[in-house]
Amino acid sequence: MSMNLDRQGFDGPVAWDAPGTRSAVRRWRAWNLTKFLGWTVLWWAALYVTVALLPVAAVVPMVLVLFVITFVASRALGRVARGMRIRRILAVYPWRRRHGAVRIDQGKAVFVLPDPDHPEKTASLKPAAVMFRSWTQEALKDYNEELWYAGDPRFACVIAKPGLRGLDCLSRPTAFDPRTDARRKGLSPEARRRARAIGARVAD
Numbered sequence: 001m002s003m004n005l006d007r008q009g010f011d012g013p014v015a016w017d018a019p020g021t022r023s024a025v026r027r028w029r030a031w032n033l034t035k036f037l038g039w040t041v042l043w044w045a046a047l048y049v050t051v052a053l054l055p056v057a058a059v060v061p062m063v064l065v066l067f068v069i070t071f072v073a074s075r076a077l078g079r080v081a082r083g084m085r086i087r088r089i090l091a092v093y094p095w096r097r098r099h100g101a102v103r104i105d106q107g108k109a110v111f112v113l114p115d116p117d118h119p120e121k122t123a124s125l126k127p128a129a130v131m132f133r134s135w136t137q138e139a140l141k142d143y144n145e146e147l148w149y150a151g152d153p154r155f156a157c158v159i160a161k162p163g164l165r166g167l168d169c170l171s172r173p174t175a176f177d178p179r180t181d182a183r184r185k186g187l188s189p190e191a192r193r194r195a196r197a198i199g200a201r202v203a204d
Helices: 021-053 056-081 083-090 133-140 189-197
Strands: 095-098 102-105 108-114 122-125 147-152 156-161 165-171
Touching: 021 056, 021 083, 021 165, 056 083, 083 147, 083 156, 083 165, 095 108, 108 147, 108 156, 147 189
Parallel strands: none
Antiparallel strands: 095 147, 102 108, 108 122, 147 156, 156 165
8 A cells, every 4th residue: 555655635545554554553652661661660679679778868869769760650651641642643644754844943853744734834843841852863963854744733743754763743732732722723624524533622
């Protein structure tokens, strides 16, 4: 099956049915689950050392260590949970590719992608804080390869390097955060339908 990476808009088979997509998602899930389990094991090991082996004077700094491990593990768990969103996006949107989509803004990666309703226009997606460090490092090294993406940058996109490496998900706060105003203007009926299919918020 062709991935039709050079098409515009919403045309083409959904990304989930494209060759290699499902195995790439399985690898992504396995890697992030492994990281979460690794941090969990480390937390229990640190707790055992704190309670059973260290003197009382060392407990306070070890509590800080446990807090940091808890924070990192919770973020890893969040990434595992985000796998469901990735799955939904890939089941709704086709893969596309774009050269020069990764830009730098104040030392951080920004992804500039075409508006599916108006391909001559673009929309920008920024990674969440403390995330996508590998993408930022690539961009700072003048990353100039094509970007693969599936989604609508006005809501959310799954991104990947060629060959489905570096799989991850970007989203706008307005797409899923009920504390923000849902997008209302500039959306075709098809864009609205697909956005709602991934669970994004769309104003009537």
